[in-house]
Amino acid sequence: MxxxxxxxxxxxxxxxxxxxxxxxxxxxxxxxxxxxxxxxxxxxxxxxxxxxxxxxxxxxxxxxxxxxxxxxxxxxxxxxxxxxxxxxxxxxxxxxxxxxxxxxxxxxxxxxxxxxxxxxxxxxxxxxPCSWNFRFGHCTMGGKGRFQCPPARTDGISLIHGNTGTFHLDTFMKFKTVYDTFINFNLTTQQPSELVQILDINLQWVDSDSSLKSPCSAFEDFNDMMMWWPKKVLLP
Missing domain, CATH: 3.90.550.10 (Spore Coat Polysaccharide Biosynthesis Protein SpsA; Chain A)
Structure with a gap:
């Protein structure tokens, strides 16, 4: 078992x-x-x-x-x-x-x-819907250039699932970055709207450094999918 x-x-x-x-x-x-x-x-x-x-x-x-x-x-x-x-x-x-x-x-x-x-x-x-259980395979398992969760492109990613340790692997930096951003955010000293700004900056940081590995970076609209709901819910 x-x-x-x-x-x-x-x-x-x-x-x-x-x-x-x-x-x-x-x-x-x-x-x-x-x-x-x-x-x-x-x-x-x-x-x-x-x-x-x-x-x-x-x-x-x-x-x-x-x-x-x-x-x-x-x-x-x-x-x-x-x-x-x-x-x-x-x-x-x-x-x-x-x-x-x-x-x-x-x-x-x-x-x-x-x-x-x-x-x-x-x-x-x-x-x-797959957008409620988005996993690394949605970026990697469809073959080159094939995204495995089309609803996320129209409705955003609702929940990210770091199965098989993805939140802690340097080979999946977009997933790790989302996890690290949330785990390090302090709701007692920071405003919820700040989370949106920090998450956006951190995802862009992954894109700006070619040494950072993330299969999801192959999809230009991936950050938009990640940011869809945080922006909609947390920004005034």
Whole structure:
């Protein structure tokens, strides 16, 4: 199994019996847009849809398991716990049976379990826009000059996900710069509008130094995608 507690998400309907809906996040994410906007996707679910995740968009790493389409990423998950707890869904029995069936192949814990489950119950997923779970692969996995998250070009990047340690790698400086900018910003002494200016300057700094590596720099409008929501939300 991927990590200790990597299957915690599966047990949330039981752990939180009085909660109807939840947003589950990996710890390596940075919101560029208000989180409540993501929660507002729930009304878009139809009667059967109860989970929302983004499609990976490139080759899924775990082999030997059935997956939903090209695979789903569990770094950002909306769950309608009220629907999941319905007796006819039989959530715990069905998910735990997947663990029993594929236990030697579930390299990514809850993500693999959810992929197998939603492969078998595709009517239960509402596909989350990739802009709400933007990963380095959106810049690198499409081949040269091919951007993997078109919605981000029209609506901006809402959340950046530093999976596989991307926030701490000098080979992905745009991601690292966003993380460092947020982690070093002091809300007790600085105004929110200052964050926009600092982030903009820092992203331009990456572009100005050819020694700094960032695959996302290949896309001229990438900074605009990153700055879209901070400017819209934080500037007067």
């Amino acid at each position: 991927f990590r200790k507690c990597a299957t915690e998400l599966i047990f949330l309907p039981l752990i939180l019996p009085d909660v109807d809906k939840i947003l589950y996040l990996d710890t390596d994410v940075v919101f560029l847009r208000p989180p409540e906007d993501l929660f507002d996707l729930f009304p878009s679910f139809d009667d059967k849809q109860m989970i929302s995740m983004t499609v990976v968009g490139w080759r899924y790493p775990t082999k030997g398991i059935p997956i939903f389409k090209g695979g789903l990423n569990s770094g950002v998950v909306l769950m309608d716990l009220e629907k999941i707890r319905k007796p006819e869904i039989d959530w715990m029995n069905r998910t735990l049976s997947i663990v029993d069936e594929f236990q030697t192949k579930l390299e990514l814990g809850d993500q693999d379990i959810l992929n197998v489950y939603l492969n078998r119950h595709p009517e239960q997923i509402y596909q989350m």
